[in-house]
Amino acid sequence: MNQLSASQAIEETCSIVIDGKAFAKRLRGEVAEEVASFVADTGHQPGLAVVLVGSDPASQVYVRTKMRQAEEVGIASFQHLLGSETTETQLLSLITLLNEDDSVDGILVQLPLPEHINESAVIEAIDPAKDVDGFHPINVGRLSAGEPGMVPCTPLGCLLLLQDRLGDLSGMKAVVVGRSNIVGKPIGQLLLNANCTVTTLHSRSRDMVAECRRADILVVAVGLPEMIGAEHIKPGATVLDVGINRIENAKGEKRLVGDVDFDAAASKAGGLTPVPGGIGPMTVACLMRNTLAAARQRSHTSVTGGGKTS
Numbered sequence: 001m002n003q004l005s006a007s008q009a010i011e012e013t014c015s016i017v018i019d020g021k022a023f024a025k026r027l028r029g030e031v032a033e034e035v036a037s038f039v040a041d042t043g044h045q046p047g048l049a050v051v052l053v054g055s056d057p058a059s060q061v062y063v064r065t066k067m068r069q070a071e072e073v074g075i076a077s078f079q080h081l082l083g084s085e086t087t088e089t090q091l092l093s094l095i096t097l098l099n100e101d102d103s104v105d106g107i108l109v110q111l112p113l114p115e116h117i118n119e120s121a122v123i124e125a126i127d128p129a130k131d132v133d134g135f136h137p138i139n140v141g142r143l144s145a146g147e148p149g150m151v152p153c154t155p156l157g158c159l160l161l162l163q164d165r166l167g168d169l170s171g172m173k174a175v176v177v178g179r180s181n182i183v184g185k186p187i188g189q190l191l192l193n194a195n196c197t198v199t200t201l202h203s204r205s206r207d208m209v210a211e212c213r214r215a216d217i218l219v220v221a222v223g224l225p226e227m228i229g230a231e232h233i234k235p236g237a238t239v240l241d242v243g244i245n246r247i248e249n250a251k252g253e254k255r256l257v258g259d260v261d262f263d264a265a266a267s268k269a270g271g272l273t274p275v276p277g278g279i280g281p282m283t284v285a286c287l288m289r290n291t292l293a294a295a296r297q298r299s300h301t302s303v304t305g306g307g308k309t310s
């Protein structure tokens with residue numbers, strides 16, 4: 001009897017967990033097949049340039065993962081590791097070279113940049129057609145106007161997971177906690193474009209718990225370890241945890257946790273992404289998807305001589 005209820009409990013938890021790692025693996029497999037047929041059709045191998053300035057350990061890990069997964073799906077990867085003393089002018093010169101390099105379809109400058117470099121100036125220097133991060137104001141504008149363009153990788157990963165889990169999102173009440181340019185704002189736009197009713201909460205919002213409890217879809221991206229508990233969640237809601245926080249317990253042991261208290265949330269949510277293994281792998285898989293999309297778009301515009309506006 002005990003045995004049965006334990007296995008039932010496991011089964012129930014499994015059905016709650018949204019396995020971003022497995023979904024990302026499938027997505028990378030699809031991208032790899034599409035890259036192979038793109039190469040066969042065009043003779044051009046898609047290329048991704050990844051630029052890292054400085055030696056932030058977390059950024060180094062992210063960049064290595066991006067380079068490795070690019071190679072695995074058949075995308076050529078070009079790594080540019082620059083010292084922390086690199087000037088803004090030197091970085092802008094590199095971006096000009098990458099913009100002009102036909103073997104490069106996507107350019108990603110890992111953020112954050114050292115304080116002496118103006119992040120906006122760097123993002124704006126990237127050719128919008130190669131902006132696989134979707135951070136250039138042209139792509140931000142296209143997303144907000146509901147026009148096709150490069151969509152930031154983490155929000156795109158969130159949307160794909162939600163659509164896979166829930167199907168059509170029309171009419172659902174979505175609450176986004178966090179208003180960063182990288183996640184909070186673009187995921188809000190994507191959900192709005194998918195016909196959700198969207199509320200964005202932030203550090204000055206009132207009635208946080210009550211607002212969160214109205215959500216059919218709750219996306220949390222604030223960078224505060226386990227700030228969302230069971231009390232924030234409507235029974236059956238789908239919860240995406242974008243946070244990745246390294247915390248240390250009393251014994252000095254380090255572990256990764258999200259912005260959502262997983263065990264507490266699992267008692268209420270209908271679906272929940274774990275950390276690690278939830279949104280993180282989706283971000284990198286969507287970078288591969290965006291690089292292929294950039295290569296396709298660029299090959300199309302160079303063949304047809306398009307890219308003109310009318």
Ligand code: GUN
Pocket residue numbers: 108109110111112133153154182283
């Ligand atoms: N730093 C943290 N997330 C990201 C991301 O999605 N893109 C870039 N370029 N830097 C990041």
